[in-house]
Amino acid sequence: MTSLKKKSLTGLVWDFVGKLGLQGVGFFVSIILARILLPEDFGLLAIITVFINLANVFLDFGFSTALVQRNIVTKEHYASVFFMNVIMGVFLGGLVFFTAPLVASFYEKEVLTNLIRVMSFSFVINSFGNVTRAHLRRIMNFKIISVANIISAFISGFIAVFMAYSGYGVWSLVVQILVSEILNNILIFVLSKFRFKLVFSLKAVKELWGFGSKIFLTGVLDTIFINLDSLIIGKILNPATLGYYYRSKSLENFSFRYTASTLSNILLPSLSTINNEPIVYKNTVLKLFKIISFVSFLACGVFLVGAHEIILLLFSDKWEPSVRIFQIIIFGAFAPQIFNLFYNILLSKGLSGLYLKINVFSKVLFFTNFIFLFYADLNSYLIGFICAQIIVFFTGLIVVSKKLNFKNELFYISIKNMVIYLVSIFIIFTLKQYVYLQILHIDLLISSITFLIVFLTFYFMFMKKDLILMVKEIKEVLNIKNG
Incomplete structure (x- = not known):
């Protein structure tokens, strides 16, 4: 190593x-x-x-x-x-x-x-x-x-x-x-x-x-x-409504604070040191993209299918209005997590000006979405915000792909992840209509485990090489920790 x-x-x-x-x-x-x-x-x-x-x-x-x-x-x-x-x-x-x-x-x-x-x-x-x-x-x-x-x-x-x-x-x-x-x-x-x-x-x-x-x-x-x-x-x-929203946002931040973002935090210093090795740099970015995508979609799915049980178990019934807010927020939370990688890539390459341009574009989208808060409702605003996040995500993906000559590789990986994510969620919510015991901790356990099984099964079927890569990297991390 x-x-x-x-x-x-x-x-x-x-x-x-x-x-x-x-x-x-x-x-x-x-x-x-x-x-x-x-x-x-x-x-x-x-x-x-x-x-x-x-x-x-x-x-x-x-x-x-x-x-x-x-x-x-x-x-x-x-x-x-x-x-x-x-x-x-x-x-x-x-x-x-x-x-x-x-x-x-x-x-x-x-x-x-x-x-x-x-x-x-x-x-x-x-x-x-x-x-x-x-x-x-x-x-x-x-x-x-x-x-x-x-x-x-x-x-x-x-x-x-x-x-x-x-x-x-x-x-x-x-x-x-x-x-x-x-x-x-x-x-x-x-x-x-x-x-x-x-x-x-x-x-x-x-x-x-x-x-x-x-x-x-x-x-x-x-x-x-x-x-x-x-x-x-x-x-x-x-x-009070802001309190429900604040609780949902805090829970979303907790969901990713030590998952995909952990990798992003160490990327800038590590990527900057291999700037002059284009092949090594490109392979490192591809590996990190696959790992962060996997972790982000997996975490989003687990928290999404168990949102109702998680909030009521942790915070009590008085926080139930936060459930729908949290579900909408967490549905598209994968986008900013993966975009953090693009952010670090541009910074490590010294392309802060390009990143600024992408940010200006994204803020125009987000600013336009604020109209929903004045003329619609909070849920409409949140749905619009998710759409804006996904648009910005693909914008960053296109820019990074061109800069590092990835062609369509990152795009295809993202589409596969999204399809597996959406199908897995659909299956779990369909099953919950028929298997719902109204015992919070048991329902949470069933929905989470079932999602993991479905998600990993699809991953093994359609992205087997990436799954093996994930296992290999986890083993290396554990070896470093033990050593």
């Missing part, structure tokens, strides 16, 4: 373990909080995070990604970005703090003023850790990141549950976020032992800005359109 492959697989294992631990702790805490708190509390949190996320894009300006992607990085680069992050952290924190009453007035929720003001301190907190995280990602040291994430999630989760039981409501959610960020940044700093002289170089900033500026613009577009739905739903509908 090559040194690059061994390092990448080691990074994969640690990233997977880290996400598994982080999401395991976070998800367990969220189950407890969802049973104690009201949907409206989560709706208020969603409104807060909209404005925090929008401002947060300007904290880094895409420099962290530029630090990871750039071939040669000096401590002068790290120090200069650190200075800019801290300055922007203080500025953004102050801006959000003083504009909080305007947000509260817009949503006619006075409680938002103090909630947003407390959350504004997150900008200063996170500004101290961005550079160190970028360095750890660059050297593919996901072990430290994983340990810091798990410890901070556990302690902050414990505090949040205690506050929720004590009747603090939405404040327990806000405190959870802040405590987690404080602990995470402290642990990253202590464990990494990465230090640099506090110097500032405008030249170093300019060298990173050429690449980082496009990432920044892409990040602005992404953040606006990712959060715009919550902003509109919270205003047009109500915080």
Whole structure:
């Protein structure tokens, strides 16, 4: 096994373990909080995070990604970005703090003023850790990141549950976020032992800005359109409906946080190192595309067929309105997961400008879809959003295929996966009409196992070579972990 492959697989294992631990702790805490708190509390949190996320894009300006992607990085680069992050952290924190009453007035929720003001301190907190995280990602040291994430999630989760039981409501959610960020940044700093002289170089900033500026613009577009739905739903509908939507989106994020996205997180540094080996690069991309596609479609199917049972078992009956929302969202969730691979390919090739163009095109589609929120209903908006995601997915597929001279290979693989996915779902939902015991945990077990059997059977029949590849790669990952 090559040194690059061994390092990448080691990074994969640690990233997977880290996400598994982080999401395991976070998800367990969220189950407890969802049973104690009201949907409206989560709706208020969603409104807060909209404005925090929008401002947060300007904290880094895409420099962290530029630090990871750039071939040669000096401590002068790290120090200069650190200075800019801290300055922007203080500025953004102050801006959000003083504009909080305007947000509260817009949503006619006075409680938002103090909630947003407390959350504004997150900008200063996170500004101290961005550079160190970028360095750890660059050297593919996901072990430290994983340990810091798990410890901070556990302690902050414990505090949040205690506050929720004590009747603090939405404040327990806000405190959870802040405590987690404080602990995470402290642990990253202590464990990494990465230090640099506090110097500032405008030249170093300019060298990173050429690449980082496009990432920044892409990040602005992404953040606006990712959060715009919550902003509109919270205003047009109500915080409770936004809470149901927020719960569904959170569950979708959990579904993929440590599946296909684990591979995507280590792709940029690993792909960048083989840029000058076109044959190796192309074969690596093809292998990753097959694996990520398989994992994405499989995960979507399992969560889709068991959506009703999952939500009621985990969060109780009061969250039942989230079921339909979650089913619609998860149906097309494979598209952005696989598109993350295309994103990393374009970045590793230094084609951030091309990725920006694709993002602008995608945002035009998504923006047009927001019309459904004003003139139709939430379900219509979600269906339109899925259609837009699939269109963007195929756009990225066509671009990458042309750049790497894949011809129609990626297209045919995608179509096969989609057909197997759709047929498997249809079979399971048809069977559920006749075999439904109304015992949640048993129904969930039956539907999930049946889907896996049907999906894997079709895969073995029509994509046997790809299935064997998956098994081989899993064995190699396990060997690396044991070694």
